[in-house]
Amino acid sequence: MNRSLPNKLKNQSILKTLMLLFILFFVFNPIHSQKSAINDTLSLEQAIKYYQSVHKRNKEALFASYGMAYCYYISGKFNKTIVMCRRNIDKPSEYQTDFVILYANSLEATGQTDKAISLLERHLNDYLTYYYHAFYCFKYNYFNQALKSIQKSIDLERNYPQSHLLLACILYEKDNNILDLIPLYYALFIAPKTDWYKNTFIFMIALLKGNQDEIKIPIKGDRYNLHTIEDFITFYTSKSSVNHFEGFSVKDFTMLSDAYLKTNFNVSSQQETINNCYKNFFSQLQKTTFMETFCFYLSKDVLHENIQMWMKQHPDKFDQFGAWLESIEW
Numbered sequence: 001m002n003r004s005l006p007n008k009l010k011n012q013s014i015l016k017t018l019m020l021l022f023i024l025f026f027v028f029n030p031i032h033s034q035k036s037a038i039n040d041t042l043s044l045e046q047a048i049k050y051y052q053s054v055h056k057r058n059k060e061a062l063f064a065s066y067g068m069a070y071c072y073y074i075s076g077k078f079n080k081t082i083v084m085c086r087r088n089i090d091k092p093s094e095y096q097t098d099f100v101i102l103y104a105n106s107l108e109a110t111g112q113t114d115k116a117i118s119l120l121e122r123h124l125n126d127y128l129t130y131y132y133h134a135f136y137c138f139k140y141n142y143f144n145q146a147l148k149s150i151q152k153s154i155d156l157e158r159n160y161p162q163s164h165l166l167l168a169c170i171l172y173e174k175d176n177n178i179l180d181l182i183p184l185y186y187a188l189f190i191a192p193k194t195d196w197y198k199n200t201f202i203f204m205i206a207l208l209k210g211n212q213d214e215i216k217i218p219i220k221g222d223r224y225n226l227h228t229i230e231d232f233i234t235f236y237t238s239k240s241s242v243n244h245f246e247g248f249s250v251k252d253f254t255m256l257s258d259a260y261l262k263t264n265f266n267v268s269s270q271q272e273t274i275n276n277c278y279k280n281f282f283s284q285l286q287k288t289t290f291m292e293t294f295c296f297y298l299s300k301d302v303l304h305e306n307i308q309m310w311m312k313q314h315p316d317k318f319d320q321f322g323a324w325l326e327s328i329e330w
Contacts, residue, residue, distance in 0.1 A: 047071050062088060066095045069102055081106040089123075097125065101132055113140055124149070127157035134166055135229060143174040151275055158277045161191035165200065166229045169236075171273060172207070173217065178264045179271075181207050182278045185257075188298050196230040201302045202237045205248070208256050214239055245303055250310075253303070254295040261286055281330040293321045 048071045054064035069084035085103035089096065100123040107116035113136055120133035130153035137146035150167045157163070164187035171177035184204040188197065206214040216239040218226055226232050265282055285294060296310060297318075311318070 044071055044075050062091065062093045062095045066098055066102070069099070073102055073106055078106040078109045082110070097123070097129060100129055104132055104136070108136060117142075117145075124152075127153045127160060127163070130156065131160065131163055131166070134163075134170070138166060138170050138173075139223065139226065143170060146170050147174065147273065151273075154275045154277065158275070159190055161187045161194070162229050164190075165196070165233060167274070169229060169232055172215075176212075177273055179274050181260060182265065182274055182282065185298070186278055186281070189294075192297075193301060196233055198302055199230075199233045199237045201299070203233055205245070205253075206237075208253075208260060248303065250292070250296050250299050250303055253299050254292045257295050258291050277330065280328075284328050284330065288324060290317075290321045290324060293317045297321075 048068060051064045051067035051071065054061050055068060058064070065084060065088050069081045069088075072078070072080040072084065081102060085099045085106065089099045089103055100119065104116040104119050107113070107119065117133060117136050117140075120129055120136070123129050124133060130149045134146045134149035134153060137143070137149065147167075147170050150163060150170060153160070153163045154167065164183040168180050168183040168187070171180035171183070181204060184200060184207075188200060188204070191197070203215065206212070215236050218232065218235045222235065226235060261282060266286070271279070285291065293314075
């Protein structure tokens with residue numbers, strides 16, 4: 001029932017990924033991860049009976065209280081979840097933040113979004129509470145509040161990919177900020193082989209090519225029915241079924257990316273809207289010869305170019321890129 005990331009992504013992990021090119025980093029939403037864990041081991045009914053029996057024996061067993069609340073949540077019994085979370089939300093424990101997030105998600109699920117946002121505002125104490133506060137503010141078009149909270153979330157934990165996706169969406173919808181691509185590059189770099197990777201890449205290429213008409217922005221009812229930032233990315237890219245990558249190569253991607261960074265990242269007057277982790281990484285990347293390696297790594301599972309052929313032609317590229325990553329502060 002641990003809500004933290006299985007392995008916080010560190011430079012060494014990325015280096016191994018670059019060299020091996022197949023390591024899967026498991027990145028998850030705490031709500032969805034626990035749902036999977038329960039479904040894989042117990043039926044909901046069995047899980048609820050187990051947690052109830054533990055709770056009956058020991059009312060102070062907060063893991064059992066949280067387990068019951070979570071089971072109620074994934075079975076759609078949001079009011080029961082709210083009651084259970086309300087009883088335990090102010091008790092200091094390792095589950096306190098989990099109760100806050102579950103409580104907020106349940107309030108939002110029952111149409112009490114303003115209460116969910118207010119609750120999170122009173123408990124902004126780690127990257128996930130800041131993340132959910134930012135997401136709900138974004139969902140209901142409170143863009144300024146969303147931007148402030150997601151920047152704080154990233155400052156606290158830069159290796160949670162959904163935070164970078166959310167920042168990109170906020171920047172795009174708020175005022176079509178020219179730097180909205182930067183967090184997308186970063187998210188794709190630290191989280192390859194995720195379910196949302198392809199749609200995020202499609203979104204990024206549409207922005208990079210200036211094809212804004214390919215992006216569908218959710219409004220009103222559509223918007224309120226989207227429950228994760230991955231849902232938003234999927235909606236953005238649902239407008240057309242055409243092959244977005246036909247005739248588009250890694251070389252094209254590299255040229256566009258290089259031009260974008262040179263003409264926008266270095267000179268933008270909106271630098272305050274992005275975090276230092278981006279500034280540190282991309283300012284140093286531009287001083288190297290690794291842009292093609294970086295872009296090939298991002299696109300290898302989407303553009304389907306022959307990775308073995310490319311590596312034969314450039315045998316030292318990934319080793320050199322990995323050594324460079326290890327040598328810099330980012």
